[in-house]
Amino acid sequence: MPIVRVTVIEGYEDEVRQRLARALTQAVRSTIAAPIDAITVAIEEVKPANYMRGGRTRVPGPALPDPAVLVRGFLEAMEARDLARASGFLAPEFRMTFPGGATFSSLEELIAWAKPRYRFVRKSYDRFETLAGDSGSTVYCYGTLAGEWPDGTAFSGIRFIDRFELRDGLIVGQMVWNDLAESAR
Amino acid sequence: MPIVRVTVIEGYEDEVRQRLARALTQAVRSTIAAPIDAITVAIEEVKPANYMRGGRTRVPGPALPDPAVLVRGFLEAMEARDLARASGFLAPEFRMTFPGGATFSSLEELIAWAKPRYRFVRKSYDRFETLAGDSGSTVYCYGTLAGEWPDGTAFSGIRFIDRFELRDGLIVGQMVWNDLAESAR
Amino acid sequence: MPIVRVTVIEGYEDEVRQRLARALTQAVRSTIAAPIDAITVAIEEVKPANYMRGGRTRVPGPALPDPAVLVRGFLEAMEARDLARASGFLAPEFRMTFPGGATFSSLEELIAWAKPRYRFVRKSYDRFETLAGDSGSTVYCYGTLAGEWPDGTAFSGIRFIDRFELRDGLIVGQMVWNDLAESAR
């Protein structure tokens, strides 16, 4: 039943406003068991000159990229072993944690660590899920891994999950869990 | 900068309205890089007789329990091996998936499967994260496991992550990843 | 799809606010072919001290009686031949027009005119319809008449329609059409 109205300064793309409306719908739906069709969101846009906080007009906060789209871009660059492009998605304080608790702060470290473990690996994704926090977003994605063991034999269907933390449109952390050890037993 | 106003029928508890306001704040923050202090949410309550959709007054959708609180309740019951209490959190269609892809539809199956793997296990939680979907909520929690191997030696600090899917206040799915195999190698 | 929000000073009865919400729903529905369930009305009440027009607080306009209820009251009094009670529903400028164009300004004139036409008449109502105007309301009601001709033979099922004009809670005009002459031919 709830009606949500949002006032924003005009200038955001259609895609951003729809992402906002969808996120607000889900925020309501996660709190109140209303039928989804009873949740209405209307975004009211005002001209920049029509909005004042503290007696001053304001520059609207920039739209954030869709966190899931950004994470996909990073994962594609990694799969293509295009480390330069992949690094462009990372914040300076980036840290990643892999099974067994191994932590790295650069993609090169990860590559070196993975070498004795598998020749290559490809991810198939079952789902991406994005979560809004106070200061950034979190993206979870899970699915299965396929690739080759160091001895050249193939594997596939091995479960994995990644957790990405984003701040201001850059990835600050990646955590990885998977069943590679379980399967390699 | 955005101003969010929500109209709801009166009757929700303070805790629910605050959860709603927080979820809406985060929905905005995940889309627009506004400073968090510039995001304002006001919930406007109207009497039941003051709201009509389709020319009829409506019964407000019931407040949903906080998904993270519900999942904690389930996890505590599991840790206490109180299967009856734990089952009360589960929907009839409940399914769980464990490392290696083992799937169960009852807690008893899980217990049987786990017996040769560890004597017992306790979870320490680093974080719970809740995510609103169109038809339910997802809760992620991750942290570390401590316990005893079948031979009685202790382990601790082993990473895990759980993903719970909730619908209408019941858990319909649990997915588990952890480093137990990695550690047991 | 439209969302209608109304701000009123608090103090109206539930029944009045619901009548208002229903009238607003119908106003939308008569203009836009939206599915009725997509039309939402919320009435926001403010304290008398919270409303100012022209820099002055205001006494809210009194709720009007439901025009259809008022007209029913008049018709019941007429059927019971309680002219004193019936007259209490009439404004001083009241005028009524009957088949053939006969006009009266008092109930007594009507009674005299009707005497040679029928011994008595009772109305069965198919429908009451109320219509909002700028300065008052109009009520239509139609159905069938049953009664006795002057010679004592009974009649029934004779179509009629009445149109009532109301201003400030009083009836200022009544217009009557029926098939009595058609039937009496």
Place this chain on the structure above:
Amino acid sequence: MPIVRVTVIEGYEDEVRQRLARALTQAVRSTIAAPIDAITVAIEEVKPANYMRGGRTRVPGPALPDPAVLVRGFLEAMEARDLARASGFLAPEFRMTFPGGATFSSLEELIAWAKPRYRFVRKSYDRFETLAGDSGSTVYCYGTLAGEWPDGTAFSGIRFIDRFELRDGLIVGQMVWNDLAESAR
């Protein structure tokens, strides 16, 4: 005193929005005895991408034709004996009821029935009144008839009232009362 704000998806013509605003004003005025000048209506338009119900953008309900304009079109076609054009205003389930309770479902039946009653008839209208219902609109119009009796003598000033029921821009029913029999006595 009431303030009415309506949120609609942009795209309706000026004429439609003004019809909507007027209908809302009258809806308020029929319930609360506020001075008409104290009733304010503001229609707020949002872009199609800015409105979501159930997490999905919506196509706005089409504007309905002004019911009174539509009924006038039908009546003009009837007076011009342009049955083809007149039939274009009618829904398949159309039914009409005339004095004495005669009912027809086609204009041709009506013409045949009327032949022995008058050579021709023209309507002068005193007033059209439109009423919004949950699923459609009702139009009342009344005034006087002029024409010729079967014997060629002229008549005029004979009272009539018509009631039209509309659904989705088509006429589904017409009910007619008049003083022709009264006058022909």
Place this chain on the structure above:
Amino acid sequence: MPIVRVTVIEGYEDEVRQRLARALTQAVRSTIAAPIDAITVAIEEVKPANYMRGGRTRVPGPALPDPAVLVRGFLEAMEARDLARASGFLAPEFRMTFPGGATFSSLEELIAWAKPRYRFVRKSYDRFETLAGDSGSTVYCYGTLAGEWPDGTAFSGIRFIDRFELRDGLIVGQMVWNDLAESAR
């Protein structure tokens, strides 16, 4: 904390809307000790056809000139001894009151009165302050006077304050206080 939303008919210049937003911010700040950055104002514009009061669309009230800008224009014309231009700022009922209680209704009277008091005078302004009233605005300005006494000796730094009353964009009254007599002692 307060959120102020204003609905106006579109058509006002950016400058006017910002003046309005600033005036509203200050109105809040003068009543509630909220941090200025917590006071938000959003002006929502509707098309002329989207606004009705009393069932009629309305011509928006014209924007008023900035009262302080208008008063400055008058003071500049006075200093340039351009009485024709200065008179253009005055309403027919204009009256001015000078130290000692001398009152004039024309600029010529003032000039004559001032002649034995000083050869000429120039104003330096410390501040202009504008105040909104129910039917017009008041502008205060204060600062110091410099000029020459009748005997040709110079003076400067003499305190003054002027109070201007404006109605519908014209000055209806001016009151003047200063320390000229104090200094001339």
Place this chain on the structure above:
Amino acid sequence: MPIVRVTVIEGYEDEVRQRLARALTQAVRSTIAAPIDAITVAIEEVKPANYMRGGRTRVPGPALPDPAVLVRGFLEAMEARDLARASGFLAPEFRMTFPGGATFSSLEELIAWAKPRYRFVRKSYDRFETLAGDSGSTVYCYGTLAGEWPDGTAFSGIRFIDRFELRDGLIVGQMVWNDLAESAR
């Protein structure tokens, strides 16, 4: 024509909300030449738990005392020569400026300075005017002085104007202009 709606956390007294509504009305009236009766203000109150900025509930800013009432209190204490009470209205950084440019930071200095100028003085007030600024309020009051010269002769009807600057409910500055010197010439 403008409609002003304000959302505040509930808890302010009626008097404060009405002062707020009046100040907002005047803010509109000073910018747009709308008829005063066309300016509508509605204050919408939400519960403390229903308002969040930055994801946190907020304590509403305290209501400020009516600045004119506060200044009157100070002036009454001064006239009663109750310096202790008068000092209670003053901020530590208080400064006052009197005719001729004399400045004091304590009431005692003022008393000493005034002694050779007049035996005593009483103020009659024509008007108090309050003005909202970004960080405080300004109060102007003007009228006439009556009292006795040092030689005991009486005076009256001598024009004066005071300007008070207030911050957070205390007076930080007073500026005084009057015609005492003009009259004493």
